[in-house]
Structure formats: C-alpha cells, structure tokens
Amino acid sequence: MKLIYGTGNPAKLSAMQKRLSGFNLEIVGLKDLVIVIPKVTETGSSPLENAY
Secondary structure: OEEEOOOOOHHHHHHHHHHOOOOOOEEEOHHHOOOOOOOOOOOOOOHHHHHO
C-alpha cells in the first residue's frame, strides 16, 4: 500500500519512513507526486503551529 505523507520536507519524510518501516507501506512525499503543489511558508515554532 502507498501512503502519501503531506510534506515536501525530505527530513520529515525520511523520519516517517523510518518510523513506519516495519509496516508493509511505501511512504511517499509531495515531491514524489506528478502534480503542482503550492509553496507554503512554515513560520510557526512547531509542526502544530505550521498546520494552522
């Protein structure tokens, strides 16, 4: 099964791939998709703040 992890950040993608490596999943990021994703500025001090 393929799981799209909603980030373009390679470090975040790598961390999630490592965390879920024991499952039968292919974790891909937004840069792996063949669509245009708009740039979003992350200015928060935490992932939760950036999600807002």
